[in-house]
Amino acid sequence: MTKQRAKWPYVLLIILIILVVILEFVQVPYYVHKPGTADKLESMVHVKGGYQDQGTMRLVTIYEIKANLLQYLIAKYDFNKYTDVYKVSQIQLPDETQQELNVRNLNDMKxxxxxxxxxxxxAAGRNPTIKQLGIKVLDINSEMPAKKVLEPSDLIIEANGKPIHTINDFKKEIKGAKAGQKVQLKIKRGNETKTVSTQLAKFPKDWQTSGQSDEVGLGIVESDDVKVSVTPPVTFNTQGIGGPSAGLMMTLEIYNQLTPSDLSKGYNICGTGTMDFDGTVGPIGGIEEKIVAANKEGVDIFFAPVADHEAKDAEATVKDIHSKIKVVPVKTFDDALNYLKNLKEKKS
Incomplete structure (x- = not known):
């Protein structure tokens, strides 16, 4: 009986090892979201010969990870209200792979x-110019013929021998086309330029929009690719951070480095919001988690988009976590710029 009992610790150890393996290596169809970091932009954005900040401008991130079973359980039953669990379908597009999601996120940052x-x-009077380069391929539906010849990050520059500068150019080229019609594409893939041929096809059901069930095309998620030329040059080192939410704060940091009057005035400044080419600030989501991340860094001022009630949600979060952050609602870049121009120097 003594020898029989001695086996139990080993059995329990094996069961524990199996349980740990299951928790660590079994993937579940969920993402975990929680407050990330509020990082200094001065190390990520550099205008050649630009001016230095007296204070600090920051972009803010959300920690997002495809969860294993352990991470899912911890997040699901974590009573921290600023940790959320999302289904894969809420993060990834239909038929989108993890690689394609990564390409899309990095393209959004670009x-x-x-x-x-x-x-x-x-805004600084430096006369930037824009050149349309073509269509960046972000995702190809696996049911479409184009999946055999296109890859994420390909740049489409011609269709049937005609130059393609924008998505609208391509739509005009295939307007009225039927399923099965061939199209010849010239693409750039890395440093290589090549020509490929494929067929247009009817979009799968999960790609069809209301009233367009008979629409045909390549079955790709795409983006207009542009080159912005400026003097002096600006370089970015965003360290693999993806998504479009740093648009507003990068705009402020670039402008601040271009102009002699320091906008930061000794303050610790953060914010979120997409930036359109016309200066409009758009919503991005996850603003509650971003306020929590900013609060950890002692942020004084947080710019929040007015759209989708994000500024109001930010103010509610500040109140909930008993923070001293000043939330500033903005609709445009000029709103944020004018607020900082009229701000008094921070007392030391």
């Missing part, structure tokens, strides 16, 4: 950098 550069240089 677009944010382009629009931030254009708006900031224009």
């Amino acid at each position: 677009t944010a950098q382009d629009s931030a550069t254009y708006v900031a240089y224009k």
Whole structure:
């Protein structure tokens, strides 16, 4: 009996190891969202010969991870109201792979950098220019013929021998086309330029929109790719951060480095919001988690989009966590710029 009992610790150890393996390596169809970081922009954005900030401008992130079973359980039953669990379908597009999601997020950041550069240089009177380069492929539906010849990050520059500069150019080229019709595409893939041929096809059901069930095309998620030319040059090192939400804060940081009068005035400044080329600030979501992340860094001022009630949600979160952050609602870049121009220097 003594020898039989001695086996139990080993059995329990094996069961524990199996349980740990299951918790760590079994993936579940959920993402975990929780407050990320509020990072200094001065190390990520550099205008050649630009002016230095007296205070600090920050972008803010959300920690997002495809969850394993352990991470899901911790987040699901974590009583912290600022940790959320989302279904994969709430984060990824229909039929979108993890690689394609990563490409889309990094492209959103690149677009944010382009629009931030254009708006900031224009506001500073530096005459930026935009060149349309073609269509960036972000995602290809696996049921479409184009999946065999296109890859995420391809740049479509011609269709049937005609130059393609924008998404609208391509739509005009295939207007009235039927399923099965061939189209020849010239694409750039990395440093290589090549020509591929594929067929247009009817969009799968999960890609069809109301009233357009008979629409045909390539079955791609795409983005207009542009080059913004400016003097002096600006460079970015966003360290793999994806998404468009840093648009507003990058615009402010670039403008601040371009102009001699320091906007930061000794304050710790953060915010969120997309930036359109016309200077409009758009909503992005997750603002509650971003306020929590900003509060950890002792932020004084937080710019929040008016759209989708995000500024009101930010103010409610500030109150809920007993923070001293001043939330400033904005609709445009000029709203944020004018607020900072009229701000008094922070007392030391």
